[in-house]
Amino acid sequence: SRLDPFADRLRGWLVLEAARPRKNRRTARRLHEDLVALGYDGSYGRVAAFIRQWKHEQRQARQTTGRGVFVPLCFQPGEAFQFDWGEDWAIIAGHRVKLQVPHTKLSFSRAFILRAYPLQTHEMLFDALTEAFRVLGGVPRRGIFDNMKTAVDRIGSGKARQVNLRFMALASHYLFEATFCNPAAGWEKGQIEKTVQDARRQIWQDLPAFPDLGALNAWLEARCLDCWERLQHIELARS
Structure with a gap:
């Protein structure tokens, strides 16, 4: 139409x-x-x-x-991505530094991208998503988030949220629909929660030292791209 x-x-x-x-x-x-x-x-x-x-x-x-009913995480190509923050450590400029690590994952293909930042500010959230969309090659129609403070100002009953204005502007710019999990209901975003665990084992093992965050993020991007080649989508694996 x-x-x-x-x-x-x-x-x-x-x-x-x-x-x-x-x-x-x-x-x-x-x-x-x-x-x-x-x-x-x-x-x-x-x-x-x-x-x-x-x-x-x-x-x-x-x-x-x-109602607390389990929602099967079945997605169509381009339908959704999942986002969450994790924490990890790296040697930057000779110092062991605690880092905030955003994980962005396509819900259908399971392709994911990791980056590292010193804090979880709006600027760093927006940069993480912008870079993720660049590497992933586009923006899915829906984003699945937890109730992080940079996105949600207040949690109401059920699915009601007072969404942060700066986050709303980001969602409007990229034209994705943001949905938020119920508090402590990690199963609603199960793939990304598993990514937080798997990524540390797959990507952060034997992490070398880096002169700065830029070098670390370039290394992370290359490692994630390498991991994509070994991913097999669950629906394809069953066929």
């Missing part, structure tokens, strides 16, 4: 609007007008139907996960 080229952008807008106070949200009519300003020449009714369907899917997701 005429809306297809704008669907990802509209989906990203809806994620941002859902995180705002109700009185500050754009109406369906306003969202239609904003799409028209970008070149959309379809009807308001098509936009309104898309919004109704998106809200219905969000309600279904909240009802399912709110």
